[in-house]
Amino acid sequence: MTAGEHADTAVVRVRDLRKHFRVSGGTVRAVDGVSFDILRGETLGLVGESGCGKSTTGRTLLGLTPATAGSVEFRGRDLTGLSRRQLRAMRPHMQMIFQDSAASFNPRHTIGSIIAEPMAIHLDLDRSAIHDRVAELMELVGLKREWRKRFPHEFSGGQRQRINIARALSLNPEFVVGDEPVSALDVSIQAQVVNLMSDLQDELGLTYLMIAHDLSMVRHISDRVAVMYLGKVVELAATETLFEDPQHPYTQALLSAVPLPNPKQERARQRILLEGDVPSPREAPSGCVFRTRCPLAEARCATEEPPYREVSPGRFVACHLVDGAGSNVVPVEITG
Amino acid sequence: MTGEALLTVDGLVTKFDAADGVVHAINGVSFDIRPGETLGVVGESGSGKSVTMMSLLGLIPSSVGRIAAGTARYRATSGEVDLLKLSERQFGRIRGREIGMVFQDPISSLNPVMTVGRQIAESLQRHLGLGRRESRSRAIEMLARVGIADPSHRVDDYPHEFSGGMRQRVMIAIALAAGPRLMIADEPTTALDVTVQAQIMALVRELQAESELAVIWVSHDLGVVAGLADRVLVMYGGTIVESAGVDDLFENPQHPYTRGLLASIPGTGLAGSRLASIPGTPPSLQHELKLCPFADRCSHAIDRCARERPGLTPISADHSSACFWDIDASRQRDGVAVIAQREGM
Ligand SMILES: Nc1ncnc2c1ncn2[C@@H]1O[C@H](COP(=O)(O)OP(=O)(O)OP(=O)(O)O)[C@@H](O)[C@H]1O
Ligand SMILES: Nc1ncnc2c1ncn2[C@@H]1O[C@H](COP(=O)(O)OP(=O)(O)O)[C@@H](O)[C@H]1O
Ligand code: SF4
Ligand code: SF4
Ligand SMILES: [Mg+2]
Ligand SMILES: [Mg+2]
Numbered sequence: 001m002t003a004g005e006h007a008d009t010a011v012v013r014v015r016d017l018r019k020h021f022r023v024s025g026g027t028v029r030a031v032d033g034v035s036f037d038i039l040r041g042e043t044l045g046l047v048g049e050s051g052c053g054k055s056t057t058g059r060t061l062l063g064l065t066p067a068t069a070g071s072v073e074f075r076g077r078d079l080t081g082l083s084r085r086q087l088r089a090m091r092p093h094m095q096m097i098f099q100d101s102a103a104s105f106n107p108r109h110t111i112g113s114i115i116a117e118p119m120a121i122h123l124d125l126d127r128s129a130i131h132d133r134v135a136e137l138m139e140l141v142g143l144k145r146e147w148r149k150r151f152p153h154e155f156s157g158g159q160r161q162r163i164n165i166a167r168a169l170s171l172n173p174e175f176v177v178g179d180e181p182v183s184a185l186d187v188s189i190q191a192q193v194v195n196l197m198s199d200l201q202d203e204l205g206l207t208y209l210m211i212a213h214d215l216s217m218v219r220h221i222s223d224r225v226a227v228m229y230l231g232k233v234v235e236l237a238a239t240e241t242l243f244e245d246p247q248h249p250y251t252q253a254l255l256s257a258v259p260l261p262n263p264k265q266e267r268a269r270q271r272i273l274l275e276g277d278v279p280s281p282r283e284a285p286s287g288c289v290f291r292t293r294c295p296l297a298e299a300r301c302a303t304e305e306p307p308y309r310e311v312s313p314g315r316f317v318a319c320h321l322v323d324g325a326g327s328n329v330v331p332v333e334i335t336g
Numbered sequence: 337m338t339g340e341a342l343l344t345v346d347g348l349v350t351k352f353d354a355a356d357g358v359v360h361a362i363n364g365v366s367f368d369i370r371p372g373e374t375l376g377v378v379g380e381s382g383s384g385k386s387v388t389m390m391s392l393l394g395l396i397p398s399s400v401g402r403i404a405a406g407t408a409r410y411r412a413t414s415g416e417v418d419l420l421k422l423s424e425r426q427f428g429r430i431r432g433r434e435i436g437m438v439f440q441d442p443i444s445s446l447n448p449v450m451t452v453g454r455q456i457a458e459s460l461q462r463h464l465g466l467g468r469r470e471s472r473s474r475a476i477e478m479l480a481r482v483g484i485a486d487p488s489h490r491v492d493d494y495p496h497e498f499s500g501g502m503r504q505r506v507m508i509a510i511a512l513a514a515g516p517r518l519m520i521a522d523e524p525t526t527a528l529d530v531t532v533q534a535q536i537m538a539l540v541r542e543l544q545a546e547s548e549l550a551v552i553w554v555s556h557d558l559g560v561v562a563g564l565a566d567r568v569l570v571m572y573g574g575t576i577v578e579s580a581g582v583d584d585l586f587e588n589p590q591h592p593y594t595r596g597l598l599a600s601i602p603g604t605g606l607a608g609s610r611l612a613s614i615p616g617t618p619p620s621l622q623h624e625l626k627l628c629p630f631a632d633r634c635s636h637a638i639d640r641c642a643r644e645r646p647g648l649t650p651i652s653a654d655h656s657s658a659c660f661w662d663i664d665a666s667r668q669r670d671g672v673a674v675i676a677q678r679e680g681m
Contacts, residue, residue: 049529049530049531050529156617158617159617186380186381186556186618187380187556187558187597187600187601188380188596188597188600188613188614189380189613189614189617190600190611191600191602191611191612191613191614192613192615194602194611195610195611195613198610213529213530214602215530216559216601216602216603217602219602219603220602220603220611221602253531254530254531256534257530257531257533257534258530258559259530259533259534259537259557259559259560259562259563260559260562260563260603261558261559261562261586261598261601261603262562262586263562263563263565263582263583263586264583266559266562266563267563271534271538273531273534273535273538274531274534274535276499276501277499277500277501277502277529277532278529
């Protein structure tokens with residue numbers, strides 16, 4: 001499904017969202033002014049390297065941690081100003097699936113009671129209704145209903161992630177944030193879980209924000225993709241547009257670094273090798289956050305922050321050299 | 337990448353004694369590697385990649401496990417040795433000197449209270465008998481060789497003063513300082529970001545272009561292996577199920593597991609289509625392996641697969657597979673060795 005097929009109704013509207021953490025010796029600007037919409041029924045992929053602020057964005061967006069500034073509108077209502085009680089009332093509509101399902105389960109609870117827990121807290125259902133609903137959810141995610149009395153350790157990683165998904169879906173959410181939901185799984189098992197999540201999206205009309213660092217997986221599951229670097233979204237576009245024709249120098253380098261499972265392509269490939277590592281978000285560079293590693297950086301990149309702007313319909317880029325008129329005017333230097 | 341094998345492993349069997357019984361981690365693994373060659377080892381978690389490498393390096397503590405069978409002939413500078421029969425004292429002259437090692441997590445492999453220069457120099461002093469001054473200047477050279485900027489200052493820094501990617505460069509500098517002809521790297525880039533992984537992969541390619549360094553590169557990422565390896569071993573259930581030249585393996589995979597694994601990588605199938613997945617989960621390794629380890633997940637399985645275990649059998653030059661079935665021809669493959677079978681059958 002592509003974003004365009006749907007009337008562009010944004011389920012979630014994020015504007016200039018910031019989340020800063022005070023730490024000894026300074027401030028970590030984990031999320032530093034990000035704006036995007038998530039459209040009804042779509043999957044927005046959120047990618048970037050470790051520490052760039054993906055998880056913090058997901059958590060702040062759901063109100064699991066208070067925002068420092070900015071707004072998050074869910075169905076037209078700003079969540080950042082809500083009280084705890086008001087947020088709690090919104091909770092059933094928005095759920096999160098984490099990477100490490102095993103760690104979040106109580107090992108002494110049966111999986112039936114693990115799946116039932118959110119319903120017991122949030123919904124006014126009697127025991128037998130919950131019992132039936134658990135069986136239904138287990139079947140929905142491909143677990144046998146007879147297994148409800150089993151304990152988490154009796155399941156494999158892929159099965160535990162299914163339990164996690166069943167639990168997240170128990171409240172009939174509209175919007176689900178997946179924070180690396182398959183990263184801890186082996187590739188053949190990842191495929192099972194990814195297929196399940198996309199079937200459920202079609203069946204239930206879910207809207208997803210999928211956080212991941214595996215770019216091939218993101219390409220497979222997303223309608224649109226946002227690329228983060230040091231607390232900022234540097235580029236956002238429809239998936240194929242982004243992968244076929246990346247505009248931001250960081251996106252270009254990131255995509256060119258992804259190893260392809262094809263030895264001939266790998267050998268023939270031209271790579272953009274970035275120097276060094278990502279700077280600490282405690283000492284984010286002035287001007288453009290990418291300038292310390294950018295092969296195209298110019299003088300103004302150190303002093304002026306590039307605006308995040310829509311350079312062509314539906315495509316957003318934050319780079320001085322990408323202005324919409326042409327694009328990335330200077331060819332990127334390529335190393336073998 | 338010519339000539340005689342540098343390392344020849346034959347019939348490696350490694351077992352652990354766990355609380356609830358024996359874990360049959362490695363069930364007869366055989367392969368070889370030639371000078372200058374890069375051997376990629378892939379497989380899902382628990383398939384036995386790390387235990388194989390630890391067995392070769394004498395790093396299985398006798399308190400938890402044992403090598404029950406096999407030989408691993410290594411052509412050391414001082415003559416041929418069997419890595420599976422060395423004493424801990426003899427290993428002292430092999431690890432770091434004859435075989436360099438790099439692991440996934442550089443921070444736990446580096447000594448946090450010793451400067452990186454001292455850690456490199458120590459290897460040079462111990463293995464090559466160099467003096468203090470000479471080993472220090474060689475340490476600076478090594479840091480420069482692995483791409484650390486400003487090496488004459490960085491040599492006095494501690495590991496925590498380096499980023500993750502730089503620490504892995506330092507690990508490679510230590511691994512290669514004494515000039516081994518083989519480097520064993522177990523998931524060396526798994527903990528790194530993809531742009532940093534690309535740097536490390538480029539570095540290893542450069543280092544190999546300069547010398548006849550052979551590399552065993554363990555990874556669960558088939559893309560990384562496609563980019564680095566000359567030859568690939570695919571592991572499953574503590575066995576090698578397929579072994580082939582890298583192009584052959586990716587273009588013409590023969591074992592049902594390898595095919596399933598390649599098909600489940602996003603991007604290899606049709607865009608927008610469902611990912612191919614392999615139903616079920618890997619084997620538990622609680623029993624001695626007397627059948628095909630993939631039998632309960634394999635869509636091609638025939639009766640004998642649950643009774644007999646196929647051995648790794650050559651099917652063309654430099655391409656072997658451990659499977660009774662020929663998928664393309666849709667019939668049983670001739671001449672597949674049966675290396676174990678269930679009793680009473
Ligand atoms: N509670 C906290 N206190 C201080 N710093 C924090 C806190 N939570 C996150 N950070 C910092 O904020 C930055 C962004 O973290 P975040 O977890 O969002 O990254 P991420 O993109 O999800 O990374 P990964 O890919 O490793 O999961 C990091 O530098 C992190 O160390
Ligand atoms: N110390 C140990 N005790 C018991 N079993 C072990 C031990 N170390 C490894 N194993 C088992 O050996 C098998 C192979 O593990 P390993 O080589 O680490 O896999 P990987 O391919 O992921 O590197 C697994 O089933 C693992 O659980
Ligand atoms: S603004 Fe400057 S430093 Fe930033 S990405 Fe563009 S060219 Fe590079
Ligand atoms: S031996 Fe049988 S079960 Fe094993 S991979 Fe081949 S066909 Fe499948
Ligand atoms: Mg995260
Ligand atoms: Mg391992």
